[in-house]
Amino acid sequence: MGFTLATWNILATAYIRPEFYPRTPPQILDPAWRIPALVRHAQSLGSDILCLQEVEAQVFAAFEAGLRGSGYTGTWARKGGNRPDGCATFFRSGCFTPETDTRIAFADGGGRANSGHIAQFLHLEHQGKRLAVVNTHLKWDPPDTPREHQWGYRQICQVLDVLRPETGLSAARIVCGDFNVLPQSDVVETLRRAGFDYAHRECPGVSTCNSNGLPKLIDYLFHSDSLRAKPLLPTPIDAGTPLPSPDQPSDHLPLIAQFDWLETSESE
Secondary structure (H helix, E strand, O other): OOEEEEEEEOOOHHHOOHHHOOOOOHHHHOHHHHHHHHHHHHHHHOOOEEEEEEEEHHHHHHHHHHHHOOOEEEEEEEOOOOOOEEEEEEEEOOOOEEEEEEEEEOOOOOOOOOOOOEEEEEEEEEOOEEEEEEEEEOOOOOOOOOHHHOHHHHHHHHHHHHHHHHEOOEOEEEEEEEOOOOOOOHHHHHHHHOOOEEOOOOOOOOOOEOHHHOOEOOEEEEEOOOEEEEEEOOOOOOOOOOOOOOOOOOOOOOEEEEEEEOHHHHHO
16 A cells, blocks of 8 residues: 655745735735644645645644644754754654654755755655655755756755665655756756656646746655656646635645555565
8 A cells, every 4th residue: 555745835934025925915924824724734635744845843833733633743854054944744653653864954055155955854664665755945046057056956966865875775765845946957857867756747737836927846756766656736826826825825835646666666
């Protein structure tokens, strides 16, 4: 039996500027409404594993309280550089047994100060198999930034360095989160060259946000070839779709897939 996994950038309250969301009513941006709405939306997804980005400490506490009754256990890793947010991963404790939980602080400065961005690296036991999950939020780079100067490229290379010893140790590997890049990017190419594929690659027109009035896919569920992915399609959005909204309390849509173990995973 497989499992479902969702990745979702929930939009940190600290980063909200009303002028960035001109189509969103002010009350929707109010944390008094939005934080409970985020928790309810997460509950409605029904995913076995939930990987979140831009999670602040008080929001993590709200998720812990709201998801506990549904059998979830969660862990949070804060960014560096005094940033208020980080990554959080929740999983159904009746389905998964945690083995390790590591915070990866990216050494990505390239001669400059490091970005403060991080990744969560969890080992979970599921049905007698070991699953490695990396949940991350890569730093955005301006378009046409040369590969050697890209924050995101350096960060994903560090993720791959961490995962390389997992070949043969874990039955499967997943790398997910907000990558802040389009499918034709160096980051996506690097992951694919390393043997990963992303669940929604054959789903044309799928978008997870519409910042700057451009609907686009910048959130991903990458997986090793020992898993088969069945993508679930997010709600369609276009350039004029208001995000956040009463139905979607973040400026990103959650991205979900069903994963099934392949028989070949036994011999990896």
